[in-house]
Amino acid sequence: MAAAEVNATGLPLRAAEGIGRRRILAGLILALVLPVAIEALVSGLHYRNFAMIMLFQLAAAAAVAAIGGLWPAVVSALLGSLLLNYFSAEPVGSLSIADPTTLFTMVIFLAVACGVALAVGLATRRAQEAAHSDAEARALSELALRILSSDGSLESFLDKIRVNLGMDAVTLLSTFDSPGAPGPAWQVLASSGHQPPVTHAAADHAAVVDPHYTLLLRGGPLSEQHRRMLAAFGAFVVAVRERQQLVKSRQDNLRLAEGNKMRTSILRAVSHDLRTPLAGIKLAVSSLRQEEVSFAPEDEQELLATIEDYADRLDHLVDNLLDMSRITADAVNPLLRGLGWHQILPEALRGVPGERIRNELPPNLPYIEADAGMLERVVANLVENAVKYAPDSDVVLVARTGAGIALDGLPASELRVTDHGRGIAPAAVLDLFRPFQRLDDSASSRDGRSGIGLGLAVAKGFTEAMGGTLMAEATPGGGLTMVVTLPLWTGERP
Numbered sequence: 001m002a003a004a005e006v007n008a009t010g011l012p013l014r015a016a017e018g019i020g021r022r023r024i025l026a027g028l029i030l031a032l033v034l035p036v037a038i039e040a041l042v043s044g045l046h047y048r049n050f051a052m053i054m055l056f057q058l059a060a061a062a063a064v065a066a067i068g069g070l071w072p073a074v075v076s077a078l079l080g081s082l083l084l085n086y087f088s089a090e091p092v093g094s095l096s097i098a099d100p101t102t103l104f105t106m107v108i109f110l111a112v113a114c115g116v117a118l119a120v121g122l123a124t125r126r127a128q129e130a131a132h133s134d135a136e137a138r139a140l141s142e143l144a145l146r147i148l149s150s151d152g153s154l155e156s157f158l159d160k161i162r163v164n165l166g167m168d169a170v171t172l173l174s175t176f177d178s179p180g181a182p183g184p185a186w187q188v189l190a191s192s193g194h195q196p197p198v199t200h201a202a203a204d205h206a207a208v209v210d211p212h213y214t215l216l217l218r219g220g221p222l223s224e225q226h227r228r229m230l231a232a233f234g235a236f237v238v239a240v241r242e243r244q245q246l247v248k249s250r251q252d253n254l255r256l257a258e259g260n261k262m263r264t265s266i267l268r269a270v271s272h273d274l275r276t277p278l279a280g281i282k283l284a285v286s287s288l289r290q291e292e293v294s295f296a297p298e299d300e301q302e303l304l305a306t307i308e309d310y311a312d313r314l315d316h317l318v319d320n321l322l323d324m325s326r327i328t329a330d331a332v333n334p335l336l337r338g339l340g341w342h343q344i345l346p347e348a349l350r351g352v353p354g355e356r357i358r359n360e361l362p363p364n365l366p367y368i369e370a371d372a373g374m375l376e377r378v379v380a381n382l383v384e385n386a387v388k389y390a391p392d393s394d395v396v397l398v399a400r401t402g403a404g405i406a407l408d409g410l411p412a413s414e415l416r417v418t419d420h421g422r423g424i425a426p427a428a429v430l431d432l433f434r435p436f437q438r439l440d441d442s443a444s445s446r447d448g449r450s451g452i453g454l455g456l457a458v459a460k461g462f463t464e465a466m467g468g469t470l471m472a473e474a475t476p477g478g479g480l481t482m483v484v485t486l487p488l489w490t491g492e493r494p
Contacts, residue, residue, distance in 0.1 A: 027068010033078035034060040039083045050102070053088045054109050057081070061113035065120035073117030081110050136225065140232050154190035158241050161233050162192045167219035167224055169193030171203070172237060174213050186214075189241070193218070209234035213241065258328070274317060277310035283312075312351070320454035323377065324435055327461035334371035334466045338489035341365060341399045344372060348379035356387055358396045361415075366401055367489040368413050374462040375486075378470070381455040382417040382482045390421025390479060401488065407468065411488045420479035429472050433460045450455055459484075 038056045047053070055112050057080035065073030089102050097103045154172060162170045171191040175184040188198055196218070197203035203216035207230045215234060222230065284303045288295070289398055294302070342361055349357060386395040401413040424432060434459040456470075459482075461468040468486035474480045 027072030035080035070121030077113030158192035169196035169257040171196040171216040194403040332465040338367040366484040381459040386419040391420035393420040
């Protein structure tokens with residue numbers, strides 16, 4: 001049985017079944033033994049039927065061909081014909097042949113024996129080629145499965161080509177039409193290995209995949225088998241590239257759809273949610289400017305308080321709109337540093353009724369890695385949301401770290417903002433963080449205020465920009481708990 005071949009490709013390519021040295025050696029031994037044994041046997045038995053003895057020698061030559069291939073069979077046929085001539089053909093005991101018919105029969109015997117040997121040898125070679133092609137197809141199939149199970153990137157695919165072909169570096173080039181160039185220009189799409197070639201001159205081998213893509217390889221020689229496999233790799237390159245383009249096109253379409261949805265939502269917010277406080281400010285200012293009306297001091301203070309309140313609401317709405325625009329445009333660049341949860345609470349809780357907040361953060365918690373401004377907005381939005389939609393409940397802030405709290409396998413810390421309001425249905429958790437989503441806010445807000453549904457979306461976007469997560473879970477006994485998880489700070493403590 002052929003052992004698994006460890007060849008230069010690195011693929012699990014099994015060796016093809018064929019006639020090896022051992023079988024050739026065994027065939028040669030039989031080629032020397034069988035004709036002699038036949039002649040010894042018939043001589044011992046005094047059997048003199050020339051035709052039957054010739055058939056015995058022919059059968060021996062065929063058996064030797066099946067075992068040892070062409071050349072042992074030729075040896076068997078030559079030796080058998082000599083023995084047949086000396087011991088069985090008249091005159092016996094001499095290499096001369098008196099009867100021309102016997103000479104013609106001997107020639108026919110030798111031709112048939114050599115023909116059988118040649119046929120067996122060709123069949124063996126075809127079997128070897130078929131077995132080798134089958135092994136190569138299996139290796140390519142396994143490689144294809146490896147590629148399909150990879151991350152699908154061109155770099156990962158080129159890594160597999162480089163390793164499997166034993167190359168030092170591989171580069172994928174694509175052509176494009178350059179307005180100023182006389183012909184098509186080349187650009188590097190991806191590469192793998194040390195100092196990958198970027199021009200045909202720098203490469204040891206080049207494989208034209210199709211009119212748009214070319215593989216450049218630097219390294220050792222390529223056998224014919226390698227070249228066939230390289231052609232198959234080229235087909236995979238085109239498939240991976242087309243899949244990437246389809247994914248990019250789908251992402252562009254999704255981004256375009258999200259952008260259209262965002263613009264529609266912003267227009268709706270501007271037309272309603274922003275106009276309401278503006279109208280309130282306009283009405284209050286117009287009232288105060290009436291010269292023919294004298295307001296009592298308490299009424300005047302109430303109108304001024306209304307203006308301040310609406311102005312704060314406008315400022316908050318505009319901040320959320322601008323932050324959401326930054327998140328949508330991937331323009332959020334956090335300045336990460338070591339922070340304690342307690343350091344951002346004073347600013348984050350500004351404007352929130354203090355009697356509604358229960359700060360239960362333990363002292364001396366490890367610092368987290370965060371942007372101070374973003375983390376303040378995250379906590380402020382979560383607390384404001386809890387205060388607004390759980391009007392009869394205190395809002396409890398708890399932070400902890402330790403076992404079970406991690407991000408991508410690294411230690412982290414979490415802040416929990418807990419209320420005991422009505423909570424939300426589990427199926428609505430995902431919608432909770434979508435921009436411009438307000439879940440049953442008309443009944444939840446006691447004072448009739450309602451945002452434009454950006455607070456939690458901004459909080460989630462900022463948290464993820466800092467490398468953390470924001471999750472919502474049900475509070476035991478009823479209510480909603482928001483969990484902000486951020487990685488621990490690994491630098492020196494500020």
